[in-house]
Amino acid sequence: MARDELWETAAVQHxxxxxxxxxxxxxxxxxxxxxxxxxxxxxxxxGVYRFPKYPVSEAxxxxxxxxxxRVPEAALSHETALAVHDLSDVNPNQIHVTVSSQRRxxxxxxxxxxxxxxxxxxxxxxxxxxxxxxxxxxxxxxCLVYGTPTYLLRQAIDQGSTSGRLTTAxxxxxxxxLEQRRG
Numbered sequence: 187m188a189r190d191e192l193w194e195t196a197a198v199q200h201x202x203x204x205x206x207x208x209x210x211x212x213x214x215x216x217x218x219x220x221x222x223x224x225x226x227x228x229x230x231x232x233g234v235y236r237f238p239k240y241p242v243s244e245a246x247x248x249x250x251x252x253x254x255x256r257v258p259e260a261a262l263s264h265e266t267a268l269a270v271h272d273l274s275d276v277n278p279n280q281i282h283v284t285v286s287s288q289r290r291x292x293x294x295x296x297x298x299x300x301x302x303x304x305x306x307x308x309x310x311x312x313x314x315x316x317x318x319x320x321x322x323x324x325x326x327x328x329c330l331v332y333g334t335p336t337y338l339l340r341q342a343i344d345q346g347s348t349s350g351r352l353t354t355a356x357x358x359x360x361x362x363x364l365e366q367r368r369g
Contacts, residue, residue: 188217189226193237198316200249201240204256205233231296245315251281251299252317260285261311261318263302264332267325270314271351273342276334284320284328302328322351326360330367339364 191211196203208218218235221227227235234253248270252260264282268274280300285291287303310324320328326342343360346352352360 188213189221192221192227192235196237196240199253200243200246200316201237202230202246202249202253203227203235203237204253205235206256243315245317247298248281248315249317251283254296254299255283255285255289255291255301257285257289257291259306259318261306261320262314263304263320264300264325264328265334267314267320267322268329268334268338268342270319271322271325271346273322273325273345273349273351274338275341276329276338304328322346323353323356323360326352327363330360330363336364336368 191213192203192208195207195211205215205218218227222229222235226237228238230236230250231254233256234250248262248266252262260283262270262282263284265276265278266282268276269278280298282300282302284302284304284306287305289303291301306320306324310320311318312321313319326339326346329339329342343352343357343364347357
């Protein structure tokens with residue numbers, strides 16, 4: 187049954203499933219349309235649906251942001267990654283996601299999302315709440331370039347070191363980079 191196949195995918199994505207994932211599971215657009223009409227699925231964004239019976243969590247908006255891009259390599263990044271890793275008091279006004287520099291999203295940036303284009307290797311991506319998220323070191327590096335205030339980055343480096351999310355080498359490298367930015 188189409189619903190069961192989609193549910194298995196949605197269960198590891200906070201209740202969300204994309205139209206492309208449905209196609210990959212051989213669930214046709216008509217089946218999705220019927221599931222929406224019956225209220226089994228709710229359209230959350232273009233090409234992204236959610237099972238309303240799936241429990242809601244604080245991570246839902248972040249999963250939606252990654253799936254909204256409709257690209258498999260998308261990951262939470264920049265100030266959003268600092269926030270979800272609880273590395274600083276940063277409070278981003280948009281959810282930051284990074285996609286490959288080769289990608290060009292066909293839709294305009296939603297006011298809720300800041301899309302960045304950068305080629306990340308596998309070692310730069312980890313997981314937070316089952317959502318692809320850049321590592322602490324990568325997030326701090328991105329924020330150095332992005333222009334995040336120095337005191338927030340210093341706080342992130344200190345907290346990353348204390349929590350074990352940064353190695354000593356990463357801490358030293360990021361501290362030097364932060365000092366160079368200030369100078």
